[in-house]
Amino acid sequence: MVSNRLTTLAFDADDTLWHNEVYFLLTQKRVEALLAPYCDKTSFNKRLLETERRNIGIYGYGVKGFTLSVIEVAIELSEGKVPATAISEIISGGRDLLAHPLELLPGVEAVLRGLKGYRFVLITKGDLLHQEEKLAASGLGELFDSVHVVSEKNEGTYRRILRDAEHTMMIGNSMRSDIVPALAAGAYATHIPFEIEWELERADDPKGEPRFARIENMAALPQLLAQFS
Ligand SMILES: [Mg+2]
Numbered sequence: 001m002v003s004n005r006l007t008t009l010a011f012d013a014d015d016t017l018w019h020n021e022v023y024f025l026l027t028q029k030r031v032e033a034l035l036a037p038y039c040d041k042t043s044f045n046k047r048l049l050e051t052e053r054r055n056i057g058i059y060g061y062g063v064k065g066f067t068l069s070v071i072e073v074a075i076e077l078s079e080g081k082v083p084a085t086a087i088s089e090i091i092s093g094g095r096d097l098l099a100h101p102l103e104l105l106p107g108v109e110a111v112l113r114g115l116k117g118y119r120f121v122l123i124t125k126g127d128l129l130h131q132e133e134k135l136a137a138s139g140l141g142e143l144f145d146s147v148h149v150v151s152e153k154n155e156g157t158y159r160r161i162l163r164d165a166e167h168t169m170m171i172g173n174s175m176r177s178d179i180v181p182a183l184a185a186g187a188y189a190t191h192i193p194f195e196i197e198w199e200l201e202r203a204d205d206p207k208g209e210p211r212f213a214r215i216e217n218m219a220a221l222p223q224l225l226a227q228f229s
Contacts, residue, residue, distance in 0.1 A: 006118065006188070006228045007164055012172030013124035013131065015194040016218075017112075018138060019103045022196060024066065027093045031070055034086050038078035047073045049199055056200070060151045062127035067094030098130055102137035107219035112143055115222065122147045123161060123170070125177065153177040158185035171221065175203035183209055190215060190224065 014020035028048070032041040039047075051069045059065030070090050074082045112120070122144045124131050131149045135141050148161050153174075158181055162168045165186035172178025173194040180203050182189040188211040206212045215224055 006167055006169055006225065008119040008121060008162070008168040009115065009225075010121040010123055010162065010168055010170045010182070010187070011112075012170070012174065012178045013122055013134065014126065015173045015196075016105070016171065016178070016192060017108050017140065018105060018134065021194065021198055023097055023100050024198070025196060027066075027097055028070075030093050031074070031090060034089055035074055035077065035082070038074075038082065044073065044077060047077060053200060060127075061125040063094055063097045063130060064127050066097070067091065070094075098127075102134050104138060104140075105218060107217060109140065111218045111221055112140060115225070120144045121161065121168075123153065123157070124149055125151065125153055153181055155181045155184040158182050158187060162187055169225075173197070174201040175205070176201050179203070179212065180206060183211055187211070188213070190221070192217060192221075 011017060032044055035044055048069060051073050055065055055069050059068060071087055074090060120143050128149045135147060150157050162185060169188040169190055170178055170182035171190045171192060173192055175191060179189040179191050183206055191214040213224060215221060
């Protein structure tokens with residue numbers, strides 16, 4: 001990494017600060033079982049991914065769009081035969097997803113509270129209300145100087161939000177949303193992979209990019225930042 005002074009740390013939220021994808025997967029499994037009379041799980045999961053990809057531009061990211069996509073797939077794959085009781089269960093699964101207890105990832109709270117002298121920014125996608133509620137439930141809200149719930153995380157998003165990109169490090173679990181576009185906007189970007197990755201968040205590692213780093217977990221962040229002081 002190039003040695004340079006950092007003023008701002010920008011964090012992704014879902015699966016960087018707290019658990020998220022694991023709840024989606026549990027709900028997906030419930031729906032797989034519910035739709036077993038109409039389709040096998042492989043075709044369900046394949047069709048769901050295609051439908052979510054197509055619908056993101058309409059619904060945006062988050063639980064509500066996911067729930068609508070699941071309903072769409074259930075109707076299509078059952079050729080209209082899925083009963084209202086099953087649709088009702090899907091809706092209730094979506095509601096559970098919006099209400100699950102917030103669970104911070106290991107080390108997050110101690111590391112964030114221990115880092116002094118930086119401006120903290122939160123940049124996350126998803127349903128606005130849900131993301132606001134999760135931040136409130138996390139107890140970390142007061143640490144952030146600014147919070148941005150955005151519809152997409154691309155280079156333009158980072159250029160708009162990051163006032164001082166060359167002295168900012170973006171930290172997140174998604175190569176596609178947190179790392180690649182933040183680097184393109186001129187920031188440093190540190191990848192903390194999460195064990196489960198949503199197919200739509202995948203991207204290749206940047207090549208020959210001195211501003212890119214990867215650490216195993218949040219606990220390794222202070223040591224990485226020490227190289228910049
Ligand atoms: Mg994330």
